[in-house]
Amino acid sequence: MPDNITDLEVRALVDGVNLSDGHPRMSLSPSQTEIVAGFAEIFAQTRKLPVDVVEKSSRSAFLSSIGQHGALADDVDFRSCYSSSTAIDMIGKAIRLADRPVVMVEPTFDNLHDLLAGHGLDIRSVAEAELATGPLEHLPPAHGVLFTVSPNNPTGTVLDEDRLHRIAAACADRDTVLVIDSCFRAQDLRAQYDMYAVLARYDLDWVIIEDTGKLWPLQELKAGFLNWNVGNPLPLARMYSDHMLSASPFILRVIELFADDGVHGGYDLLRNGLQSNRRLARNNIKLTPAYPDSRISVDTFRLPEGVTAGALYAELGEVGVHVLPGELFYWAQPHLGTDLIRISLARDPDSVVTGCQRVDQHLEAWRRVVIR
């Protein structure tokens, strides 16, 4: 017997407050709602057009809308993927075939590490702070791959233009492929200098992943754009053609319309909404923000001594509040994350407030027991 609507509503309630995954779950804006209202017409329109034309147009609109004009140069190759994870998995598969060692930023979202590790790659960790300010001469693995994330998740740290120049030069010197996951770029204007124009100035092999999946509450109607320099030694085109023909033209066109809407106020609305939710979260959870300067759609708090993230996570789950424990982001040294919890801000404000209040209440009770 299939569930009926009442069953479903009960289930939704039982499911509680989900501040766990970073997938956007806030309401659509009025102009976004208008685009969705036109889904049937969009479908009819893209049916009549060659896929590669729709694909190119969508990517141009999206990447231009976040400042990445250099990505449209002739010596940049690209493919549209089901998601950024699909793109990253293809990169991992290609790295294994090319037999290159990897150095990857820590902390970062564990899936990035796990996707690559599933291919049996040799992955060494580099601390985000070291990548941001440390000496670079020996950092990129010679004939290997340096994998970083900007803005990084969960820290929100942005690789600035000057530092990117230095990293690009260091990678070029050591024949290191520089991979940058920029899935959160649209959420932070500081990340919107033209990264492709910077990389083009070096004799460098690089891969950049752009993504719409963190931005708009489109129920996983999204695409990841995999971009690389022509001549890149990773067999990305082949990994792609083994896997797929193209992202959905329908989805690509929806992305184009959302990007256009973004340029006409949608991105400001998005960023303002995230900042407002961040204030709400910080007002309601009486803990120190771990990354005060972050602008991406998650926020991370430092737990008081004696409270471990894993245990708190499990207990919160039992009362229907879903967050993420910090251990997950420290993929090589999980103990560095035991005093951190991450919440998602890509929700409606009332979810953020309700969730954060429950976290704080629970933390109070828990503290009273633990800290005697």
Added chain:
Amino acid sequence: MPDNITDLEVRALVDGVNLSDGHPRMSLSPSQTEIVAGFAEIFAQTRKLPVDVVEKSSRSAFLSSIGQHGALADDVDFRSCYSSSTAIDMIGKAIRLADRPVVMVEPTFDNLHDLLAGHGLDIRSVAEAELATGPLEHLPPAHGVLFTVSPNNPTGTVLDEDRLHRIAAACADRDTVLVIDSCFRAQDLRAQYDMYAVLARYDLDWVIIEDTGKLWPLQELKAGFLNWNVGNPLPLARMYSDHMLSASPFILRVIELFADDGVHGGYDLLRNGLQSNRRLARNNIKLTPAYPDSRISVDTFRLPEGVTAGALYAELGEVGVHVLPGELFYWAQPHLGTDLIRISLARDPDSVVTGCQRVDQHLEAWRRVVIR
């Protein structure tokens, strides 16, 4: 400067007749058009429901609609993937981690082989005929994986129920994981006996891929369903969670509605359309059908002596007709496919007729030159 509509129309014409890929590109039926007209409402509806509920409901509707009731048993685990290729790539990644040798059917669509080979797997070929009628005692690789496809692409060959029993028993005997790609199942009633019920009778590890991507002209709005027995030694759940959270609930609900439509006449319409296109193709290309009994959405012709598929493919491409050369399907022994070309039938009849007439005209001219 972005392309305008005229540019696009010109491009569409230049692109010629695409009978190459198996992606469905025919027109929607009237009732399917009605579902698409409701896209905005579908989006609003699935927004309010928990994803796992939408996912379960969609899978139940789809698998039931093609006779696979046994798939809904409690000891069957499943995940919804972006596509069947995403599912197969996860299987390949899991096989590498489990370090199992693979035996794979030949001929079959080369992407299946390439997706697995990209993971560096040890893959041996077994002829489709041998799998269908040969001795089975030593066929499944001990502690390995037997990968087959039913209905197979391009042959349309269906593994019948009696033979599946024998293969399942042989795999169980040798601790072989049996993987069956059933992406074309909905197109052939002979493949719609309850495969899961058969496999449940053996102490067997198995994986079955079901797919909506070959059925409906939904511009890549599709899902692949990855199904396996609880206790399967391949780490599929982990490969999945590294990669994705769920298919799009919007897409899943569209699939459910298309499956419901399928049961109420849509599948008959689909199958009749394919058979009618097959007759048109066979009437217009004066060549022998290589697989006369096939019911799937492609058809394959045997070329006359002296004409090689690769060369014909290239020449047809130049005059704007896109087909596939048979070499691609014989992934271990490409020479076995040099006298075969495959065309897609998942098109509107006029495309099939135009494309086939051009193939035949070209073949005539070509023959006159070659066969002097």
